[in-house]
Amino acid sequence: MGQVATKGRGWQGAVLKLLGGDDFELTVTGTEVVTDHYVRLEFTGGGLLAKRALHPTMWIRMWFDDAGKLHQRGYTLVDADPAADTFGIEFAIHDGIAARWAQHAEVGDTITATVMGSKFTMPGDGVRGWIIAGDPASLPAINSLLDAIEASDCPQTPATLWLEYQHESDKTLPLRARAQDTVHWVAREHDGAALVDAVRSSAVPAADHFGWVALDSVSTRAVAASLRNDYGIPKKSVKAQAYWIPGKSFA
Template identity: 30%
Template sequence: MANWQRAMMKVMRIKNYPVTVSSFEDLADSYRRITFHSPQAVEALEGFPTEWVRIWVPKLGAVDGRIVQRGYTVTALRKELDEFDLEFVLHEIPGAAGDWAKGVSPGYEMEISLTPARPKIPAKCEHLVLAGDLTALPAINSWLSYADELDTPKITVLLEDAHGSTRGFPQQEHAKLDTWTWVSPTPVLGTALAEELEQILRKESDVYVWGAGEKELVKRLRTVIKAHELPKEAYFTQFYWILGRAFA
């Protein structure tokens, strides 16, 4: 079962934890929440916004037991029950993690590894803008769950999604949440989202931008951020997936 990804992680001293699937729930046709049980992993998880894990799933089409890792954001950490949830976008193009999530059964045992990646918690700012696509929804909700701790009075969510209906997608509420906008995509991914961000940055200067999602979409957000010369400490962006390419 060993392969280069696992070997690399061993070198980096990244530890694996056994987890068992407890249950799953379809929040929408394309969006599944899976609950995992693992006293060991839950003890190690911290519950900070955007905290994510690598799940190890069977490599697509592999008959030799090879597995691959994919990143997923932890939601709803329930320490008292030794449980946590991950939420999966069930995309149509075959993928190891997406297909695994589509066919999951309670009782399935697997391993996850934790990542040391911690987000930069924005310093005091007037406006926190959370932008991305559906893969960023769990992370955006995790920011909103943490909003009491944030030194900002106003939060905006901008989410570009092509599914047509947003029914069933979880939306965390918070008193600081000013606007939640589902942005309809134009043919070029991320253009409409970047335009929404542009509108905000044109009017306001004391803004922190967090953005994640498909690579080209995130690049378009970065272009707007750069054009407005936001200082490095006023934004964080991350590629979560690449259109037309398996993660690794």
């Protein structure tokens, strides 16, 4: 881990430092335009993967510069290779500081990331199926979950995927669904309510399933509640995290 710039992070940076968040300098080693609204960058981790153990859905806090002020945003490690300290990061593109940075990134560019707060353990053998709800921002995490299910002792466990799209091209994104999985793409309508309604109206008893939800903040809460109340999945078997805030920058 080299010396990295921490000036300009404000109170969030100070809190993360106090909590012991480690900083790493990432370097861009490759760029790929996946669709008109999705960019993938390759990175070396500046020692990140030597210091931190990998887990499915693992995410980091990247610091993006906006006129001298640094803003942290969560992004997910994709296809990480701990021995080589390399990984990809996939960016859903919208009008935001992080998305703009990704669109203009070039090989050799560097950016600081803090590792703090990412935690997920795969559930055990008792899970009979997965109900997963996400969108292009959480597609990288969903792919890492599907990879982890495939690599587990129960690779046949099916997943039902509820995926929200805003652009036609989102439906062509590289989703790692397997033959036993069911995929529903739902257009984002009524500020996300369309996907919430679709999940609710398809409810079946699923107490032995595991639920994983990462959408905008309002939809995340609503879908997680539906998985508990309408599908009967126990609270401890539902992992939900808001990935973005509609109409507002993420802190």
